[in-house]
Amino acid sequence: MSQVLPPLSAADLAPVAVEQVAEVLTRPSLSYWQDAWIRLKANRRALISLWIVIALLLFTLLGPLLWTVDPSLQDLDQLSQPPGVDRTAILVLPYIPWHGESLDDPKDSTTDRLHIVGAADSQAVRLRWNHDLAAVGGYRIYRNIFPIGVEQAYGLPLVMSIRETWFEDRLDLKPRPYFYTVISLNELGEQVGEAQTIEVSLQRVITIEEARKRGLIKAGASPAIGTAVEIKLHPLGTDYLGRDLLARLMHGAQVSLFIGIVAPFLYVLMGVAYGAVAGFLGGAVDGLMMRFADFVVALPFLLFMILFKIMFGIGPGESGILPMLVAMIILSWPGTARLVRGQILQIREEGYIGASRLLGAKTPYLVMRHMIPNTMGVILVTLTFAVPSAIFTEAFLSFIGMGVAPPTPSWGSMCNEGIKTMLTTPHELIFPALLISITVLAFNLLGDGLRDALDARMRSRE
């Protein structure tokens, strides 16, 4: 009896499946950039620097939208004001002229020495003293902003009074302590007797009208005399012309970071193009091109920078961001060009280039698809290190007066202005200098981190 077998199907002929037991050691394939990003994330300093750079960019781009104070607006009440000063001003009546009469002040009749009549405020300081018989030549009144020491420097001579024993000071009064001195003079105009000195601390005052005009009190409101109002806020203080420092720093950042980032970007781009062409063509052309690059390297950078600016017809005291940019590009590309050329020369001999060529790839394709992407890491590192030096260059040029001209702020020119009043109002120098330093520091550390992450050969030995 024969058994009827079902016809064979394709499934019957399939090999018996054997359970794969061998362990498979894999991990997700990482691209070069993913790998670099993981390395960079592990580097805490570089990561913090990256955040600082992002914060600086936000400060520059979004800052002026949030803090809408005009950087060239002068607040004449607050010249060279450090941050965090008392901003209260007391509302007072408009100024009433005074001619030395008593203001029914009990102190006025009892004190015989130099004394203050009425309230001493930023509107007027009224002084009165007793008649001195020796003062046949009258009196001289001085004002100082420092206490009178042993050297008897009385400060600014305000006025000479022949007969009157009173004086009203309205000259450029600031809410701060002053030291007034009155000396008696003999007929030759020499000092006789002891000088009398009095310390006066001034209260900032403002008239209602003035306060309303500046929008310090709400429209329609009529506060009483003696009420305190707050004058304009300057979070980082003001400069010597009363301009808001925060707003100037933000607008100055636009100049400094623009030059600091755009100039390196453009010259690195130019260097990449030049270096790639030289490296790819090789031979005599390469030799000639590199010789020329050597010459440009030998040009003393800052001297030619200045020369170029003059060449563009930008004299000292004139703003020239574009010439500065062009000059930086013309002078700075050879470094990158040399680096990229070296890389290209190396890559040109790699196996995958030969393979690609064998498959029929044309030269532009090889350069754009294989060579430049493979040098991208080195280029990026160069770019990051180029930013601080560009910022320094801008600051240096602005410092010697060859950079941005006065109405436009830049960190360098702000330093230049601040350095002149460094002893009395250090904040005008400190803030821009701090921002330059932080920016340069952040880009330097980020550059270190990127070099470690992107370029195995240049990895720094820590």
Place this chain on the structure above:
Amino acid sequence: MLQYSLKRLLQGLVTVWFIATATFFAMHLVPGDPLTSDKAVTPDIRANLEAKYGLDKPLFTQYTIYLGNIVRGDFGISFTQKNREVNDIIREHFPVSATLGLLAILFAALGGVLWGALTALFRNRLPDIIIMFLVILGISVPSFVMAALAQLSLVNINSMFGVTVLPVGGWGTVAHMIAPSLVLGLGTMAYLTRLMRSSMLEIVNSDFVRTAKAKGLPATRIFSKHQLRNASLPVITVLGPAIASITTGGFVVELVFAIPGLGRYFVQAVQQLDYTVIMGTTVFYGAFLVFMVIAVDLVYGLIDPRVRLK
């Protein structure tokens, strides 16, 4: 060696020629010319003046005259200071700048080698951390801020002691030179410290140091003879470029410390658009830098026997 030196010198001369040419044509493109002034000049007078100064000649003739003058070492007469030759200005003020720069380089190189070696020896311990923090500050703070801060602290120190410990500005005595050269060298020193540190770290783990230790040499001898000498070689290679950066850094320091050096003169000339002084100093500085870099390279060949100069 001799052949190499001659080749380098020849290259240097060509570079200086290039600098002079670039300067000439750059200045020639400047709008206006030396005779354009506030005073109105009639065409006749102008033509006479141009003839007198050779400005009516073709550009190329002017260029050859200019080159000839440079070869003879004549840079012309200052525009803003009557009857003062650019040569005199250079002769008078360059020695000051050179002294300042030399002191700064000396300070930067010695400091860089010393601090770098220290950080490498105390790797990741407190001295290393403190020095590297200061180094980062030195790299990140612009030189004019550093100069201003130095002056500020000098003022405070002087008033604290009641006597002039170090003068705040000016030039003349050794005491005047200390503060500005320290400030000028600081940035370069910071850079050299970093370089020295990484080079030292490499040397510390090298075979010949291990051999020296195995031979039983005292640690101080290994440090001075083996480690320090070998590790400071890379420092010498970057001294050439460092001279360039110190020269330009000198402009600011001379300005802030009121030192009568050539750098301050150059900045002044730029601000007053004193063309001949600008051209003269540019070519002079350019030539100086080119030959300094060559000199450093040649010296490096003498110091390091492994380097064969070809």
